[in-house]
Amino acid sequence: MEVKLRRSMLFIPGNNPGMLQNGGVFGADSVILDLEDAVAPTEKDAARFLVANALRTVDYGCSEKVIRINPLDTFAAEDIRIIVPCRPDAILLPKVESADDIHKALAMIAAAEEINQTPVNIIALLETPRGIMEAYGIAKAHPRVVGLALGAEDYTASLGTNRTREGTEIFTARSMLINAAAAAEIQSIDTPYTDANDEDGLLMDTKLAKQLGFNGKLSINPRQIDMIHSVFNPSSSDVDWAEQVVYAIRKAQAEGSGVASLNGKMVDLPVVNRAERILYLARLLGLIEEGKE
Amino acid sequence: MKNSLGREIPEQIPGIGRVKAFAGAFNTPPNMNRQAPKVKSVRPTDNKVMNSLAEVFAKIPVTDGMTLSFHHHFRNGDGVVNMVLATAAKLGLKNLKVALSSVFPVHTPLIEYAKAGVVTALDTNYMSGPVAKAVSQGLFSTPVVMRTHGGRGRAIECGQLKIDVAFIAAPAADDYGNINGVQGPAACGSLGYAFPDAQYADYVVAVTDYIVEYPLSPVSIPQTRVDYVVKVDCVGDPKGIVSGTTRITKDPVGLKIAENAAKVIQAAGLIKDGFAFQTGAGGASLAAAAFVRKMMETDNITGSFALGGITGYMVDMLENGLFKKLMDVQGFDLEAIRSMATNPNHLEIGADFYASPYNAGCAVNKLDAVILGATEIDTDFNVNVVTGSDGFIMGGSGGHADAAAGAKVTIIVANLLRGRLPIIVDRVLTVTTPGQTIDVLVTERGIAVNPLRGELKEKLLAVGLPVKDIEELKELAERIAGVPKQVKTMDEIVAIVEYRDGTIIDVVHRVEG
Numbered sequence: 089m090e091v092k093l094r095r096s097m098l099f100i101p102g103n104n105p106g107m108l109q110n111g112g113v114f115g116a117d118s119v120i121l122d123l124e125d126a127v128a129p130t131e132k133d134a135a136r137f138l139v140a141n142a143l144r145t146v147d148y149g150c151s152e153k154v155i156r157i158n159p160l161d162t163f164a165a166e167d168i169r170i171i172v173p174c175r176p177d178a179i180l181l182p183k184v185e186s187a188d189d190i191h192k193a194l195a196m197i198a199a200a201e202e203i204n205q206t207p208v209n210i211i212a213l214l215e216t217p218r219g220i221m222e223a224y225g226i227a228k229a230h231p232r233v234v235g236l237a238l239g240a241e242d243y244t245a246s247l248g249t250n251r252t253r254e255g256t257e258i259f260t261a262r263s264m265l266i267n268a269a270a271a272a273e274i275q276s277i278d279t280p281y282t283d284a285n286d287e288d289g290l291l292m293d294t295k296l297a298k299q300l301g302f303n304g305k306l307s308i309n310p311r312q313i314d315m316i317h318s319v320f321n322p323s324s325s326d327v328d329w330a331e332q333v334v335y336a337i338r339k340a341q342a343e344g345s346g347v348a349s350l351n352g353k354m355v356d357l358p359v360v361n362r363a364e365r366i367l368y369l370a371r372l373l374g375l376i377e378e379g380k381e
Numbered sequence: 382m383k384n385s386l387g388r389e390i391p392e393q394i395p396g397i398g399r400v401k402a403f404a405g406a407f408n409t410p411p412n413m414n415r416q417a418p419k420v421k422s423v424r425p426t427d428n429k430v431m432n433s434l435a436e437v438f439a440k441i442p443v444t445d446g447m448t449l450s451f452h453h454h455f456r457n458g459d460g461v462v463n464m465v466l467a468t469a470a471k472l473g474l475k476n477l478k479v480a481l482s483s484v485f486p487v488h489t490p491l492i493e494y495a496k497a498g499v500v501t502a503l504d505t506n507y508m509s510g511p512v513a514k515a516v517s518q519g520l521f522s523t524p525v526v527m528r529t530h531g532g533r534g535r536a537i538e539c540g541q542l543k544i545d546v547a548f549i550a551a552p553a554a555d556d557y558g559n560i561n562g563v564q565g566p567a568a569c570g571s572l573g574y575a576f577p578d579a580q581y582a583d584y585v586v587a588v589t590d591y592i593v594e595y596p597l598s599p600v601s602i603p604q605t606r607v608d609y610v611v612k613v614d615c616v617g618d619p620k621g622i623v624s625g626t627t628r629i630t631k632d633p634v635g636l637k638i639a640e641n642a643a644k645v646i647q648a649a650g651l652i653k654d655g656f657a658f659q660t661g662a663g664g665a666s667l668a669a670a671a672f673v674r675k676m677m678e679t680d681n682i683t684g685s686f687a688l689g690g691i692t693g694y695m696v697d698m699l700e701n702g703l704f705k706k707l708m709d710v711q712g713f714d715l716e717a718i719r720s721m722a723t724n725p726n727h728l729e730i731g732a733d734f735y736a737s738p739y740n741a742g743c744a745v746n747k748l749d750a751v752i753l754g755a756t757e758i759d760t761d762f763n764v765n766v767v768t769g770s771d772g773f774i775m776g777g778s779g780g781h782a783d784a785a786a787g788a789k790v791t792i793i794v795a796n797l798l799r800g801r802l803p804i805i806v807d808r809v810l811t812v813t814t815p816g817q818t819i820d821v822l823v824t825e826r827g828i829a830v831n832p833l834r835g836e837l838k839e840k841l842l843a844v845g846l847p848v849k850d851i852e853e854l855k856e857l858a859e860r861i862a863g864v865p866k867q868v869k870t871m872d873e874i875v876a877i878v879e880y881r882d883g884t885i886i887d888v889v890h891r892v893e894g
Binding site: 310311 | 633634636637798825826860861
């Protein structure tokens, strides 16, 4: 079980040199250097140039380097041609509606990659009702697709409704996307919480996302990163529980049983898997010391 | 001669005389003499109210070579300095020394008076704008003396800055010379920086556009020290005196730095009941205050006092019970004025009470933590807030060196890269505040702890803060931005930087151009 953490994926405007330079200081699991919504059509070429140079020269520390390119029907080809040789870790492909979109993008990516370059992954941004319906096919389109992300603004507009603080209108899209990603055994990333000044709202929305099953959340403001992490990190009571589960099942196995009991509740394989995921995450984040269990 | 920081200081400075070299923050004792101001007397029937500045000049009389002092509470809205100097010029006076606690762009006419020989010396704690630029280019033949806020109080009390006439811009006064800063159209709040001037000047003149019926209340500067009251049409422009509400910065890098500064204070174990705090009035300093506040609220902490320049944000913390007192040497906005006028727990303090090293204890000594800025910091933690990257004077200590010396933990917050320039250098162009008094540097890419504070470093590491060596941070910055060329300066000394104890910590050389 070796999974890249994507608790937080932070958008950095691709046309802002100061932010491009500082993108790595906020501790996000991924930075998304944005060539799409943050950049006006007349500025696309300049932003592409800036982002390409940022990829070559800026140290983003532990953050994964993801580039949101423009949609396939606009500037995607040029974006891929320039950006991919600069060795990003992944492309965030917007407005994906079918497995075919993935194949088109992949063909261009493969053509742009240099020899010996680590293959560039794809995270598919689903922003339309059709994209949601096709989620599983998109997720399974190619092994390079490592995650599905939800773009709720365009999606909601397509439904003809509006975004609310509670997010009732995107409940179905969230659930379907999570389910498709889980079925394909890739990650699911939630839509950003767009009111940067509403900390309570961010907390509520992120807790909901985690409870629904998302692995992480997009973010439009560096101020949101710490809170998003605090929600997605396993709590100390989670870790305690997981340690007890693992202890209980090992004890049971030693006694020749595949099922254990913890505080009167049955501990079987799914529970053990969940506990192991928590411990894996906790170790990755340094929340428990190596070797201690 | 070289001072203890290795800075070359002349033993004699023309127009100033023999100087003492800086020898460490707490190593130079005072000579124990105190300036005795003149005894004053008036008869019961004497009238203090004068109709014009010219009349006061004649009455005192103001003569060539005198030292005239002013406070800077009107900041960039000040009208009094220009008014007084215009009077002096009109009367043909020469060789005056201006002792103005801070110089702002509004004081640009000073340049013409200097060129005309009306003013030939300047003594200040901070300069910005055209005067600062002109000083850097050799406006005065005698170097400008740049002090700290506490050091100015000390220099006045110890007789090293002897004031002949203090012209005190007075937002409100009565006809017998009582003054406060909280009433009238030019209300500015605290008048703290004028307190030493009023105490020790031979003559004290209140310049006001707002005379109230005797007796004025509250009284900041009492009638017993004030010789004359001059009513003028307008002492200043309120728009330049008080700012609107200073908003907490929205810059994510600034916020990141501010948050880490607050975490340093917490890790040092200082956020507990009785916490005493000083921070600046800028957006990033306020952001640090906001993070500190959140920690205090979470842990239900009641602090003791907040000190220094006071903003509405600090007033809000007082009114919400996060601090028991505010000690206000300078107010920045209307909220600070309202609070000082109405809340007995909002105290007005003088510059000497605030920060003078040579009295029986100043307020900065009681600080737990202070957050300060820097234009440059070197690998010995010496800080420059006097000269900019081009070598020109663009600031001054103000209370920087004072608060750094007094506080238990002094934190410098700065972007590792300022524009295209690394903030950390091998050797700052001008030392304002000695590294010995700086404990921590917080940048967006890591935190450096002064090696003198090993125990503090351990505490920060224990909570997982990103502690790095200052050299490591410097290299990190240089990898991104390269090593800037040292600014070229000329031999001529245009200003001396006096440490708060009266020794010379550095000099500022003339810049070409």
